[in-house]
Amino acid sequence: MKLSARNQIPGKIKSITEGVVTAEVVIELDGGGDLVSVITRKSVESLGLAVGKRVYAVVKSTEVMVAID
Amino acid sequence: MKLSARNQIPGKIKSITEGVVTAEVVIELDGGGDLVSVITRKSVESLGLAVGKRVYAVVKSTEVMVAID
Amino acid sequence: MKLSARNQIPGKIKSITEGVVTAEVVIELDGGGDLVSVITRKSVESLGLAVGKRVYAVVKSTEVMVAID
Amino acid sequence: MKLSARNQIPGKIKSITEGVVTAEVVIELDGGGDLVSVITRKSVESLGLAVGKRVYAVVKSTEVMVAID
Amino acid sequence: MKLSARNQIPGKIKSITEGVVTAEVVIELDGGGDLVSVITRKSVESLGLAVGKRVYAVVKSTEVMVAID
Amino acid sequence: MKLSARNQIPGKIKSITEGVVTAEVVIELDGGGDLVSVITRKSVESLGLAVGKRVYAVVKSTEVMVAID
Secondary structure, eight states: OEESOOEEEEEEEEEEEEOSSEEEEEEEETTSSEEEEEEEHHHHHHTTOOTTOEEEEEEOGGGOEEEEO | OEESOOEEEEEEEEEEEEOSSEEEEEEEETTSSEEEEEEEHHHHHHTTOOTTOEEEEEEOGGGOEEEEO | OEESOOEEEEEEEEEEEEOSSEEEEEEEETTSSEEEEEEEHHHHHHTTOOTTOEEEEEEOGGGOEEEEO | OEESOOEEEEEEEEEEEEOSSEEEEEEEETTSSEEEEEEEHHHHHHTTOOTTOEEEEEEOGGGOEEEEO | OEESOOEEEEEEEEEEEEOSSEEEEEEEETTSSEEEEEEEHHHHHHTTOOTTOEEEEEEOGGGOEEEEO | OEESOOEEEEEEEEEEEEOSSEEEEEEEETTSSEEEEEEEHHHHHHTTOOTTOEEEEEEOGGGOEEEEO
């Protein structure tokens, strides 16, 4: 599957915290730094996500803001 | 200002394409790779964004998806 | 690529309207009814989207609201 | 109330999973297939959502991505 | 129609800027201050939006961030 | 930090409900009315959010819909 979302950043999973409905997945980016994702707990299961697994953080462009110091 | 959005990734602006309402801002991340942001053209003006300027790409955690190969 | 976004609805493209930065893509769902997507014009190009092409409308669960009459 | 969000897809509720803050609502679309929504648990209560209830899944166009095989 | 989105703030339209695909609608809130919305130009037409018209700004809770000084 | 998100509405925190992953923060706006935000529980901690604290509700323009009666 090829997706219109233009931001697909490679990394590996550093931690997963599971709630009842949602889960927080922290991704250590290959380029340095962490990215935090909140998805459903069921997606964590269906994708077989686990600490150390290689993944992409995917973000739709309209969801990215810009900030300056 | 300190923001609840936990993803704030440093980089510098590579290109800006302005439409009537929105603008596309491509950010070259310090860690490598590009991130594309779509914000309003007025935000580009009010922040004084320009190619080469140092910025942060900011994303709310609930907007980050996870993908596997 | 397998994505955490759990809503992937099949259909085919009915119309595309391109602006400077964004494009509106109307998808005729296989199950009936249309779904409207706003993505960047560059994604329309990079995916080679055109009227009649088979696609999936993809939506992250946290972006879906519920309404009652 | 008439809403700017152009995607309003009819269906009925198939399941509800409630967490502390959020709830996952699975909607069986009239056109076939399921759509998953994550809203607050309080919205589930205030709308009186329950399995079997007729609802609309509502999505803002800027939240819809497009994918190809 | 009753919607799960819990933020529905009353105001009236102060300005509309229309692009090819999207439109920017500035809403003067009854409680003071402005709120900016970007929706499709077609939604502006189908809702008959115009300067001075009374509207609600509607936001899903998962889209609201919190900031401190 | 100065942010591209153009909606930054002042208020103070009325209540916080914490789940495992997410938290619901209700903000009483200075202009009247409440705004509900769902952020991660860790953001509540890192910002030191508490009932009575002065905050801003921040929303990206592309996340704001418009409704009419």
